[in-house]
Amino acid sequence: MTADAPLFTGLTDQAADGLLALMLAYRADARPDKLDLGIGVYRDDNGATPVMAAVKAAERLLVEAQPTKVYLGVDGDVDYVRRLAAIPFGADRAADERLIGMQTPGGTGALRLAAELIAANTAPRRVWIGAPTWANHIPIFRAAGVEIAAHPLFDPLTQSLDLDGMVAALETAGAGDALLLHGCCHNPAGIDFTPDQWERIADVAARRRLIPIVDLAYQGLGRGLEADAHGTRLLFDRCETLLLAYSCDKNFGLYRERTGALWAKAPDAASASRLHIAMRNPARSAWSMPPDHGAAVVRIILERDDLTREWRAELEQMRLRVLGLRESLAALHPALAGLRAQTGMFAMLPISHDAVMALRRDHGIYIADDGRLNVAGLTEANIPRLGAALAPWLGGRR
Numbered sequence: 591m592t593a594d595a596p597l598f599t600g601l602t603d604q605a606a607d608g609l610l611a612l613m614l615a616y617r618a619d620a621r622p623d624k625l626d627l628g629i630g631v632y633r634d635d636n637g638a639t640p641v642m643a644a645v646k647a648a649e650r651l652l653v654e655a656q657p658t659k660v661y662l663g664v665d666g667d668v669d670y671v672r673r674l675a676a677i678p679f680g681a682d683r684a685a686d687e688r689l690i691g692m693q694t695p696g697g698t699g700a701l702r703l704a705a706e707l708i709a710a711n712t713a714p715r716r717v718w719i720g721a722p723t724w725a726n727h728i729p730i731f732r733a734a735g736v737e738i739a740a741h742p743l744f745d746p747l748t749q750s751l752d753l754d755g756m757v758a759a760l761e762t763a764g765a766g767d768a769l770l771l772h773g774c775c776h777n778p779a780g781i782d783f784t785p786d787q788w789e790r791i792a793d794v795a796a797r798r799r800l801i802p803i804v805d806l807a808y809q810g811l812g813r814g815l816e817a818d819a820h821g822t823r824l825l826f827d828r829c830e831t832l833l834l835a836y837s838c839d840k841n842f843g844l845y846r847e848r849t850g851a852l853w854a855k856a857p858d859a860a861s862a863s864r865l866h867i868a869m870r871n872p873a874r875s876a877w878s879m880p881p882d883h884g885a886a887v888v889r890i891i892l893e894r895d896d897l898t899r900e901w902r903a904e905l906e907q908m909r910l911r912v913l914g915l916r917e918s919l920a921a922l923h924p925a926l927a928g929l930r931a932q933t934g935m936f937a938m939l940p941i942s943h944d945a946v947m948a949l950r951r952d953h954g955i956y957i958a959d960d961g962r963l964n965v966a967g968l969t970e971a972n973i974p975r976l977g978a979a980l981a982p983w984l985g986g987r988r
């Protein structure tokens with residue numbers, strides 16, 4: 591660029607994030623009967639994403655009682671962090687003096703902070719990530735300067751999990767390598783490890799001295815709040831250290847409030863405070879202090895037994911609704927039967943990229959480019975329409 595050329599000219603084309611591009615394409619589609627099964631958002635029978643009743647009640651209390659908007663500090667709302675910790679870890683581990691945590695802007699903020707921590711404090715600066723994974727995982731770690739090592743995980747066309755391939759790859763990992771794991775309800779594959787499968791993963795992670803980074807963004811939407819935390823708790827018990835990136839977007843329905851947390855288990859109590867400072871510094875230079883509203887709402891819900899009960903009941907209702915939709919989807923065609931064994935909001939359809947594009951072009955049905963469908967965006971009323979559009983593409987046809 592010459593010294594007097596206009597700035598920001600000569601930029602090269604960059605690939606847009608697939609899910610964000612999909613949101614824009616859906617919005618731009620003028621067809622009134624278009625169907626959004628792309629971005630991961632829970633919808634009710636009317637296709638709406640209402641604010642949960644427990645959240646509304648907590649918000650009313652917050653508006654009445656909040657005395658100030660003054661900064662809370664880099665850790666955010668520490669009572670939120672403390673109370674929330676018991677949901678993924680259980681009360682005993684949450685009180686363990688080796689565990690430190692801080693509030694983050696959403697699960698993405700937690701993952702980015704974890705990535706910065708790995709980049710600045712480990713020698714390999716490497717993270718193992720299964721294929722496929724959430725569209726934003728690799729960009730987040732790359733942006734922090736962490737090298738990506740891929741391990742096999744799931745083949746959508748055969749709907750099969752390759753745990754042997756995963757473990758074999760991890761046997762080649764070295765001490766201090768990070769390992770990114772979806773705590774439950776894998777995004778995009780819908781797979782959930784069984785307790786036996788978690789044992790194998792925890793075993794290789796502990797033996798190879800890996801740093802598990804658990805991304806837990808759907809707790810309560812898979813097999814239930816407790817069962818969905820099984821892998822996280824096992825890794826906490828088995829591994830020297832562990833990072834947990836948590837999101838309240840889906841299970842509290844707080845999406846736009848960007849409500850998350852990052853916890854780290856230090857190897858011993860003496861190193862916990864140094865690890866805490868190592869987490870605070872990149873947070874300070876990225877967002878300084880996190881936004882308050884969503885965390886305050888979650889804290890109020892968890893402070894009050896009545897609201898906690900209401901939240902748990904609403905979440906369970908959502909979980910059961912998604913399970914029912916998954917069952918109806920799986921019943922559409924024998925090629926979809928494998929979806930029954932999966933959990934959570936997502937499934938990858940066993941169809942080609944051409945099929946994904948044809949659904950969009952010919953039917954106004956939007957699913958992600960990799961064939962991921964947001965099961966939670968379906969309604970019993972629109973499943974037959976999806977089935978008709980999918981029929982030509984399933985079971986090895988076309």
Ligand code: LMR
Pocket residue numbers: 609628629630631724726777
């Ligand atoms: C998704 O995967 O659709 C959600 O987690 C939303 C997002 O930010 O991508």
